[in-house]
Amino acid sequence: MAIPCSPARVxxxxxxxPHMIRIQFEAVxxxxxxxxxVGDERIDIAIPRPGETVAELxxxxxxxxxxxxxxxxxxxxHYxxxxxxxxxARIDIDFVVHDGGIASSWAERAEPGHMIGVFGVDRESASASYYNQPADAEYQLLVADATGLPGLGRILEQLPAHMRATAIVEVCDEADVLELTTEADVTVIWKTGSGNGLAPSVLADEVQNISEPGVPWYAWVACEAATSRAIRKDLRGRLGLARDRHNVVGYWTQNLAGDMPADVD
Structure with a gap:
């Protein structure tokens, strides 16, 4: 059975x-x-074809x-x-803009009045969140490239004041560093000019600098698929983090366009 696709207006x-555009939509x-x-809540959207302003629903x-x-x-x-x-009634979606992406190209030309479709607007068929911290977590490691940054930003906003966390974020350029808001005790490490389709990612190397915190903890990772697999291996092997204490998501695959997360675990 088809999941209903409902209209929304820019x-x-x-x-x-330079590489991130926020678009606000209103339900029609x-x-x-x-x-x-929760945090990295996923939304699947239908977008206009190249040169068009209304998605085909x-x-x-x-x-x-x-x-x-x-x-x-x-x-x-998916976003x-x-x-x-x-x-x-209104939702914000942040679009990473880059050469060659059909959604990216539309986001750069989007104007008020353009129409998209939103899938799963009833709870039964709604898209999932991946972020799922254990109740006893006292520390969190949050890792993202530009595609995971919107989710990381919302996760930080939802963290309680008593939580300690380290966030490692990889973006294209110094100008892509955003102000992140949180009440928690968070150290943010920005890496610029690497990953994101520009150069080899340094996220896995940065995670290798993280030591076991000595308290119950949780890790969330959202980035390119091969990089996410390398980080997952380090979390499970060197750091001994149990499967139910981390969520690692490959949001995209180098040199491959697609509609679904490339790798999830």
Whole structure:
């Protein structure tokens, strides 16, 4: 059965940095997004084709559309809900912009009035969050490249004041370093000019500088798939972190475009 794809309208766009654009959308019709979302809450969206301003929703709403669909599929991608406003009537999504991406290209030309589609606006079919800290965690390690930065930013905003954390973030340029807000005790390590399709990532090397904290802890990682696998291996091997105390997500694969996370564990 097809997951309903509901319309949403662009309200505003804001260039946060050379490689990040925030777009606010408003629900069209009676649907609302969830106000209880966790950190890296995923949202799947249908986007306009190149040169168009309205996403094609009819295909996605066919009763026969779903896994194994053999017909032409309009473009769609997965993103992170960066913020929710007005009881779920408006949502913010941060888009990493880069050469060659169909969603990136649309985000750079998006204007108020453009229309997208939003999948799974009922809780039963809603997209998942990956972030899942254990209740006893006293320390967190958060690792992201530019694609994981929106989720990391929202996670930091939701951390309680008593939490200690280290955040390692890899972005394209010094100008892409963003101000992150949190009440927690967080050390943020910014790495610039590496990873993100520009050069080899240094995130795995930076994680190797992390020592076992000596308290119950949790790790969340969102970055390129090969890099995420290297970090996962280090977390489980050198640091001895149990499987249920980390979530490592490959948000994308070098030289490969796609609609779903490349690797999740």
């Amino acid at each position: 309200v505003s766009t804001k260039r946060l940095s 019709g009676g649907w609302r997004w969830f106000i209880d979302g 009819d295909t996605f709403n066919l009763p026969e559309y779903g896994r194994g669909w053999q017909g032409e599929e309009p473009p769609w991608r 992170t809900v960066r913020d929710v406003h007005d009881g779920g």
